Structure formats: structure tokens, C-alpha cells
Amino acid sequence: MSPTTTPPLSLRGLGATVPDGREERVLFDGVDLDVAAGEVVVVTGPSGSGKSTLLAVAGLLRRPPTGEVVVAGQPTASLSRRGRTAVRRQQIGIVYQSANLLGPLTAREQLELAGRIRRMPRRQIGAEADRLLGDLALGDRSGQLPAELSGGERQRVGIARALMGDPSVLLADEPTASLDPALAGEVAELLATEARRRGVAALIVTHDDAPLRHADRHLHLVGGQLVDGTGVAS
């Protein structure tokens, strides 16, 4: 496989369990998934099926008991905690359910912090933050604190923050769950559009309909397996 066709995100035989009393309950097992650059994959599934855990494992936030995550061609199973942090820093952006913005930072500063953590050159950080905020129609809201932003604006800032530093993988955990239907559709469209425009592999887990309308692929996590979700309601 040539480097140009290497998917930014590959899950290989991935498994995960959760404690269930004295035993471990299997959330999913043997999950294989490739997400290509610019592709938007949406995973749905019932509550407790392990969607968020799948995202945590894919985002190297949690080490899977079995299987491996390959990010931008780099296997991560044998990486140390520090090594996984480095891959996360360089390659992965995450959008959270309730934006998860930091209270004391303005919209622009949320992006600046991400740029600093991702060790972008200092001179580029401000310009990149302004460009992203402009792309996401937040240019005039850059100086506002999270408490001064609407729910939709907060989520757009969250998306912009995740895109700082040009990650190759964008993960989103229920990005529209806390929004009303109109805003949810707007945010889902924005997420998909930006992912495609930037050639980012996007993996979205949701139980909401809005992201499905913009998905290139719909998968359903049920019974510990990822199956084709076409025709399955979220």
C-alpha cells in the first residue's frame, strides 16, 4: 500500500471490555475499520453499546485490551503512554458532546491553547486560529468566553479547536446531542464539510439523526460488532 492510500485511521481487531460486577463484559470484539482521508464515517448504536469507548480507543485515550489502532500509518499498540500522547497531539482532533470548552478562555484562546499544546510555531497560531474561526463563521465571536456563546457557537468553537494544527483524524462524540434539531443539522453539516475540505478522516459516534444525513458511511455497533448501518435508525 502506497503512503497516499494509507487510511489516516485504521482499527484492527479491536476489542474492549468494561467491569460488570466481578466480571468483565465485552463491549465489542474484533472490530476492523478503515477511515479514509476526507471520509465521514458515522457509528450509531444503542446506549451502552460502547460507542464512546470505541471513540476513546480510536483516539488513543484508552489502551485496548486486544487489537490495534493505526494512526496515519503508525501502529500504536507498542507505544508508551508518552508516545501515544505524542501521536494524539500531532494527528488527532476530538469534538465533544458538550463542546468541553475551558471556562476562562475566549473562543480564540481555546484555539491558541490547542495550537500551543500541539506545538505549532508561535507565529502561526494566531493566524491559524483567526482563519479557522472565520471559516466557521465565528470571526466576530472570537473574544467571547464560553458562557457568552450560544450552544451552536460553542460546538463550532469545539470543532475549530479540534481542527487546529491540521490533524489527520477527527473524532466526534455525540457532537449534536446537546443542540436543538436546527442547530444539530447545521453543526453536523459543518463538521462533515470541514472534514472533507481538509481531507481529514472523520469518525462520529452518535445516536442523533443529524450526522447521518452527512455521512459517507453509516455503521451500527450492536452485539459487540460493527455492521453496516444502512437503513438502521439511529
Next chain:
Amino acid sequence: MFLAWRDLRRSWRRFVLVGAVVALVAVLSTVLAGLADGLVRDGTSGLRALPYTHLAMSPGSEAVFSRSTVDQQAATTFAEVPGAEASPVGVSFVNAAAVDGGPSLDLALFGVPPGSFLADRPDAQAALAGPPGLVLSSTFADEGVEVGDEYRLGGSDVTLPVLGFTVAGSYGHVPIAFTTLSTWQSVNYGNDPRGRVSAIALALPAGTDTAALAEATDTDIITKARSYDGSPGFTAETMTMTLIRGFLLVISALIVGAFFTVLAVQRTRQTGLLKAMGASDAYVLRDGVGQMAVVVVAATAVGTGVGAVMVALLDRTAAPVELSVGSIVGSAALLVATGVVGSLVSFRRITTVEPAVALGVEP
């Protein structure tokens, strides 16, 4: 510190309480430092003012004048050391009762022979060369004692007039009075002094082999700084102050530690978020501990400033305080250091936060 500075600026109310506590500890610590220095000064200022470098005392006397008795003739032996000066000195505490019925005085009575290098001021030399009398610490002049007043020294039949006043300081918190060595001996030994004095004060050139000199004269030779330890109450006061200041530092460290622990718990999700974004443990720690360091430094600076003003005001009263910049800065630096160490208590709590908590997923 990007996040820490903005958090401090926009959520400063959260840090007011811990800042106020640290500032109060700094105030107390500064005043105690001033008091400790003042007590040391007050207890030993008389010795500090004398131009000796060492004292030769009885073996085992532990720098306490009342435990030491040496022969004043030993001074001639010490004076034979090239470049050295030696002078017998008698030191004792006496009560002086006013002959005219006025208030009595507690005195640290120093007996020094005429011509002694200890009496280096011309007025002191003149007073010692004349008829017997007392040269009192200038504090007595403020209390209404006048030249010519007569005092009978307790435990003896010796009555002496006040010859004058000098900036003599105090010893063991008792104002010093100078008299001639022979008068001192009369007060302490009556008509049979047999050359007994408390110690031989020495001004030795640098590099003198004091051990050999001590062995040759069968005395303990102690440095000037060591001689302060024998001042009544000196060790107890110093240890008490050190203990109180030590406890204050520990309390401050615990308060900062407790506050930071609560803050670290409250910020668990934020810490997870930063790590999920790719921040290293060091980055998150630097941000958190750096923020506490800023709070502790600012609060300590304010508290130390207020404390220094209080010490300066107290210095105008009879309270034994001293505004020593070195001591106060040292005290503040210790407070900052212990505060930062206190914030490190949460080191593990921060480093063990898993980035998965940002997603609300159990690690």
C-alpha cells in the same frame, strides 16, 4: 502557563481565600521574624557592641558568665600572643536600689579595668579612670535617672554614683551598666576577690590557634557569636521562635496543598481534556503548580509588605523588634518554597488523570 494566567485573571475570586490565608501567614511570619531578630538583638546587643573576637571562660561553662570564673592574671598570658589584646571582664546581674528611695534598677553589671580595649570610647575610658561609679545604659536616662544619683548594689554595701550614660545595649534583656573591674569584684566578692573575674575578653588576630591557646591556659575559648548562646533565655527564645515559624510554614504548606488538592479534583475533567488534546503530564503540572506559585508569591509579597510595616511601627514602641531585610526576605522565600512544595502534594492526582475522562469514559 497560558491557561493558568487567564484563569487567574478571569476567575481571581476563586483564589482570594487561599491568597488571604497565605498573606496572613506571611504577615505573622514577618512579624515573628522581626520579633525573633529583635529579641536576639535585645538579649545580646551589649555583647555585640563590645570589640572582642573571643572569650576565654572556665571549661564547661557553656558561654554562661555565671558559671565561669577565671583568674584575671590569665589576661597577661593571652596578651603575649602577637597582635592580640586581652582584658579581664566581670559580668553579673544586680539590683541597684536608689539611696534616695526612688525606683530600683535591674542591671547587667560589666566590670572592666581602666585602659581596657573593651572601653574603646574616650568618655568610657575617662569614666573608668576616675573615682568608682556607674556608667548606665542610655535607656535609664529616658526613665528619669540623672548623673549624680546614688545606688546601693544588691548583696553588697557598695554604693555608687551615676557617672554618665552610654549606648551600652543590654544583656539577657537587662540594660547594661559599666563599672571598674575592682568595683565589680567588690560587689561580687566583697573584700576577698582573689583576682576572680567572669572571663577574659580577647581580640585575636585571624588565624590564631585558639585550641592550643585554650589548652595552654586551661580555658574554653569561644567565638563572639558562640558567646551569645550564654545570654539568659537566648537559646530558648531562638528555639521557640524557630518552632513557631516552622509550624507556620508547615501550616501554610498544608493549606496550599489542601486547596490545590480540591482544585485538582475539581479540574479532573479539564486535566483529562488537556491530556486528550495532547498535553504532557509536565505541561499540565507546570500550568497548575505555576498558577499556585503565582498566587503564593503574590500573597506572600502582600503579606510580607504589611508585616514589614507592622514591624516598623512596633519598632517605635518598647517592643523588641528589628526590621532586618535579610531575615524578612528569607522568611518570605521559605514561605513561597513551602507553598510550592505544598502544591506538589497533588502531583500524583494530576499525573494519574486519564485523558479518557474528557469523554466521560472510564479509563
